[in-house]
Amino acid sequence: MSTKLEESLSTERIYMSKPDVGELEEQYVLEAMRSGWIAPLGPDVDAFEAEMKARVGVDHAVALASGTAAIHLGLLAMGIKADDIVVTSTMTFAATANAITYTGATPYFVDSDAITGNIDPELLQRALQELVEKGTPAAAVVPVDLLGKAADYTAIEAVCREFGVPVLADAAESLGATHAGKQAGSFGRAAVLSFNGNKIMTTSGGGMLLTDDEDLAAQVRYLSTQARQPVVHYEHTDIGYNYRMSNLLAALGRAQLSRLDDMIERREMWRNKYREFFATVPGIEIFGGNDAEDNYWLTSIIVDPAVTPVSSDELRAILDQANIESRPLWKPMHMQPVFMGSAGTITGVSQGLYERGLTLPSGSQMPEDQLVRVLKVLADTLRREPQ
Numbered sequence: 001m002s003t004k005l006e007e008s009l010s011t012e013r014i015y016m017s018k019p020d021v022g023e024l025e026e027q028y029v030l031e032a033m034r035s036g037w038i039a040p041l042g043p044d045v046d047a048f049e050a051e052m053k054a055r056v057g058v059d060h061a062v063a064l065a066s067g068t069a070a071i072h073l074g075l076l077a078m079g080i081k082a083d084d085i086v087v088t089s090t091m092t093f094a095a096t097a098n099a100i101t102y103t104g105a106t107p108y109f110v111d112s113d114a115i116t117g118n119i120d121p122e123l124l125q126r127a128l129q130e131l132v133e134k135g136t137p138a139a140a141v142v143p144v145d146l147l148g149k150a151a152d153y154t155a156i157e158a159v160c161r162e163f164g165v166p167v168l169a170d171a172a173e174s175l176g177a178t179h180a181g182k183q184a185g186s187f188g189r190a191a192v193l194s195f196n197g198n199k200i201m202t203t204s205g206g207g208m209l210l211t212d213d214e215d216l217a218a219q220v221r222y223l224s225t226q227a228r229q230p231v232v233h234y235e236h237t238d239i240g241y242n243y244r245m246s247n248l249l250a251a252l253g254r255a256q257l258s259r260l261d262d263m264i265e266r267r268e269m270w271r272n273k274y275r276e277f278f279a280t281v282p283g284i285e286i287f288g289g290n291d292a293e294d295n296y297w298l299t300s301i302i303v304d305p306a307v308t309p310v311s312s313d314e315l316r317a318i319l320d321q322a323n324i325e326s327r328p329l330w331k332p333m334h335m336q337p338v339f340m341g342s343a344g345t346i347t348g349v350s351q352g353l354y355e356r357g358l359t360l361p362s363g364s365q366m367p368e369d370q371l372v373r374v375l376k377v378l379a380d381t382l383r384r385e386p387q
């Protein structure tokens with residue numbers, strides 16, 4: 001091999017989580033195209049919904065254009081309307097809070113448990129109590145499963161039952177994870193998945209609403225297809241949306257779902273290698289606690305700058321110089337300019353995780369030599385000696 005080629009290979013950019021698609025996906029999409037079902041809906045959408053229902057263990061699934069659309073319609077179908085208050089986790093991607101605002105409701109942010117970053121059930125209880133006392137009880141709770149770890153639904157569902165508030169679980173990041181042995185996506189009155197490009201499986205863009213509630217599923221389906229009444233002429237009595245998944249993308253999703261366990265296994269391998277590496281690095285911990293019920297979507301670390309030679313932000317810059325992508329944890333919603341005025345129950349835990357957290361390359365598509373390159377840069381930086 002020429003040195004030039006060697007050089008270009010060794011400096012190829014390493015991404016955090018590139019879509020993992022190949023020949024199987026090509027074959028499924030090509031077959032869907034050749035079948036003539038190009039428009040939204042079709043046999044691959046039906047099959048994708050059926051396969052996902054079976055996988056997660058729920059009665060109904062509605063494939064949609066995105067996870068954001070699924071949150072939006074899930075809230076509408078649960079009766080959320082203008083001026084309602086919807087409680088959610090401050091430690092999340094903006095999509096969760098954005099979708100709440102689409103209904104005209106106001107998000108109310110609750111801070112994190114220090115280990116997992118997921119919504120702290122005791123704070124949630126306090127928030128729901130305070131909202132009742134103020135005369136503005138919460139209309140719904142949207143817990144978020146952060147970076148592949150399901151929230152503590154045992155505690156969350158108990159608290160929400162006590163206050164009579166329905167739960168819409170944002171499981172966009174947790175497909176394949178479990179809580180108390182039950183699949184992520186099977187909790188709450190309904191749950192939402194995302195198949196965006198960087199998620200554990202992708203349809204390039206897409207999402208799904210999962211529920212055991214037949215009426216809720218029917219309402220989401222109805223709203224997602226422009227709220228058309230079942231008559232031959234186009235009759236409308238509600239405002240609808242164009243939120244259904246296209247048949248071609250569902251075909252891609254079916255190929256991905258058939259490989260989901262293999263892709264999870266590969267991400268688990270990276271997690272284990274990172275764990276082994278950081279076990280001997282003082283001041284750095286793998287984020288999230290133990291892995292028993294994780295889907296290993298992304299591996300993140302928490303850096304204690306008082307102990308390590310660099311901060312998480314300096315480490316990110318060093319990795320970037322070596323052409324390796326890494327990213328801080330989600331910047332909490334209560335710190336975002338757009339949501340700065342929103343109310344919440346905030347302790348500062350999520351802010352600390354944001355300031356010290358860094359997500360490392362974790363994709364199932366990543367070749368092993370790329371992980372070796374990441375570990376080499378980490379070793380050079382953190383140990384100041386070769387591994």
Ligand SMILES: *Cc1c(COP(=O)(O)O)cnc(C)c1O
Pocket residue numbers: 066067068069092093095096144145170172173193194195196205206207
């Ligand atoms: C990705 C994501 C979403 C949004 O899903 P899209 O399919 O990108 O619309 C919602 N919530 C969380 C927590 C996410 O990570």
